[in-house]
Amino acid sequence: MYLTQSLHRAVRQSPDVPFTVYNGRTHTATETYDAVSRLAGGLTGLGVRGDDRVGLLSLNTDRFCQIALATAWADAVVVPLNTRWSVTEHAYALDDADVRVLFVDDAFLPMVAELRARTPGLRTIVHCGDAPTPEGLLPLARLLAAEPVEDAHRQGDAMAGIFYTGGTTGLPKGVMLGHRQLYITALGTLLHTELPRGGTSVLAAPAFHLAGFAFWIVGMLADMTTTPVAVFDPVGILRTIQDQRAKQTLLVPAMIQAIVGHPDADAYDLSSLEVLAYGASPISETLLTRARAAFRSARFLQVYGMTELSPSTTLLLDADHDDPVLRRSVGRAAPYAQVKIVDEKDTEVPPGTIGEITAAGEHVMLGYWKRPAETAEAVRDGWMHTGDVGYMDERGYVYVVDRLKDxxxxxxxxxxxxxxxxxxxxxxxxxxxxxxxxxxxxxxxxxxxxxxxxxxxxxxxxxxxxxxxxxxxxxxxxxxxxxxxxxxxxxxxxxxxxxxxxxxxxxxxxxxx
Structure with a gap:
């Protein structure tokens, strides 16, 4: 399996169905295929070769999706950058990953001059927004005018992307994930849950973050039209779900809090929503109760994991949410994962005993970019040590108690x-x-x-x-x-x-x- 595979299937089976809908723009599968193959040709013309890293500093847009696909198509590795980072943090990641080509959208044009000064290795900056392209930047249209190239069909353990952690505990670390890791989690989640097929998926969580990126992959696998939302706004999300008759979305608890707390939330028709997935941080029982009341038609799915686990390792299904005890858990191991709780000597502890949550499986990262010692410390005997403290009950449900450092x-x-x-x-x-x-x-x-x-x-x-x-x-x-x-x-x-x-x-x- 590989990142561009869903696009190949879509162009053969449903060529005229919208692949993305964004800000008044609709691209069918055929139109997306053409854009992606030309962007890949443009990247090749810029000197991008196998395993080269391509930076992407963009809000959630249709072009984010096309550029990410085109990077894989060109046999390269995408490096999505955190849109809330400072110039210093961006420059660190770009230099660390040795990025030579960077895409930026309109929101980040004010950073370009300083990024150039701080990152001398950058050869080319491509403007992928709607505003006029500033002098010194390459317009996206130039790449879209290139001759299309054949897909490299980059797959397996070949790196799909380097996803930098948030840097909340020091310098960001680049998590290397292959096409296999990303698709194992997407396929496993799709098959094990009641996620819909076809229709519209709202990409509300930031796509630079692996939770959003992985949810986008799940939507593509399920033959869904992706509707990206560039900037989170409670009313914007409510209106998008209503107007697009969206079937699914992924939100982090802070987003859910803002939506259900908005005074106009009841004014929107949310009856089309079949699944609301959530994760990335803990959610209180109080907020969960309010969210289920607001999204009455939706089945709830909690996803627990981390970037290093591509990103999920346990799933809490909708039926589990009806149990007052189970809904405090993060669910049970996904079909592709093994989970165990260990003590400080990495010995598995009995059910109900608090220890560190660890996970193993083909969804575990390839490693930290250029950090072999830290990789060896985090992944021991094939088990990713999450840094989360928790316990497992007799039925395999995992309960997160805290972060070790918290x-x-x-x-x-x-x-x-x-x-x-x-x-x-x-x-x-x-x-x-x-x-x-x-x-x-x-x-x-x-x-x-x-x-x-x-x-x-x-x-x-x-x-x-x-x-x-x-x-x-x-x-x-x-x-x-x-x-x-x-x-x-x-x-x-x-x-x-x-x-x-x-x-x-x-x-x-x-x-x-």
Whole structure:
């Protein structure tokens, strides 16, 4: 299996069916095939050869899809860049991956001059937006005018892409994924779940992030028309689902929170949506309940994993969501995965025992780009060590308790931030919450809650502690509280806890008790 295979099938079986619909533009399978083969010809003309890396700095658009396919078609490796990164972070990844050709859309034109200065290895920057092409950049139309070339049919363990991690714990690492890894997860997910066939799939999660990229692949395999959404906006997503009669979408919890909390959410017809997949970060039971009420016709699918697992390793099916215990889990191992919980000596622990979640299978990454030592540390005897703390029950359901680095040791007791977050999120005044550990002279670390509140709501530390004590032990309750207007977020929709810790310790956070 390989990235361009779905396009080949589509052009033979449904040549006139829309392959992508974006911003008033519709490209059929035949039109997409022509564009991709010409873009690949253009890349070849720029000197791109087998295994070369091609950078892609773009919002979710039809051109993102075409360029990613064309890169594989030209026997090269796509390097999607995080659209929320700074110039410094982009320059690091471009230099690290030795990218010589970079595509940029309109949103990132202001970065181009500095990117050139910081990344001398860049030979060519191609403008793939709708605005006039600035001087010194190559217009996409030039590549589209090239003679089409034959597909290289790059496949198997040949790299499809280098996907950089968010860099929330230091310099980003490039995760090498092959065509086999990406398609094993896509096929396994499609066959094991009740995902629809045909119709429209809304690409709402950022496509540079593997959750969005992989969901796009699933949609192509299911013969669906992809409708990318460039910038997340609750009303924009609601309108797209309604107007396109979309059958499926993937959202991260922060997106779901914004959608179900929007005052006009009930005004849109969402009855066409058959599947709402979610993942990338934990979701509270309170938010999940609200989401199922808002998307009444949709079956819910939780996907758990990480970029290094292409990206999923467990699936929580819709029926599991009806069980009040199981819906707190992340599901069971997908058909292509093995999952086990291990102790610090990598010995598997009995059911119900907390340890590190590990996974094995053909979906495990090829490795970290240029980081053999870190690859060897992460993948031991074929098992990817996720860094997540959790346990497995007798039926194989996995429960994520925390990240290893986010576990708080307060007064000699282990406190898992996710457990506290799930309780705090139930408070009616709380919109969103993150729990971190802060240094404390008495306790070693103290449990610190950072929250955003509903409009005009108030919440004191004492009120929150009283609320939490009804469900968790006193030592787990927050010992300090901070209110902020918004959280620092990664492009994947994850709260950047490292930035919260830094801002809190430096006194630049919000109101504190």
């Amino acid at each position: 576990m708080i040791v307060s007064g000699g007791e282990n406190v898992y931030s996710t457990e506290v977050e799930n309780v705090v999120a139930k408070h009616p005044a709380v919109v969103q919450v993150a729990v971190i550990g802060l240094p404390d002279e008495r306790w070693g670390e103290r449990v610190h809650a950072v929250v955003t509140l509903v409009p005009d709501a108030t919440l004191t530390l004492e009120e929150l502690q009283d609320f939490c004590r009804k469900e968790i032990a006193g030592y787990k309750c927050p010992r300090s509280l901070e209110r902020v207007d918004q959280f620092p977020m990664s492009g994947a929709g994850k709260i950047l806890k490292r930035e919260l810790r830094t801002s809190t310790r430096s006194g630049t956070g919000g109101t504190q008790d």
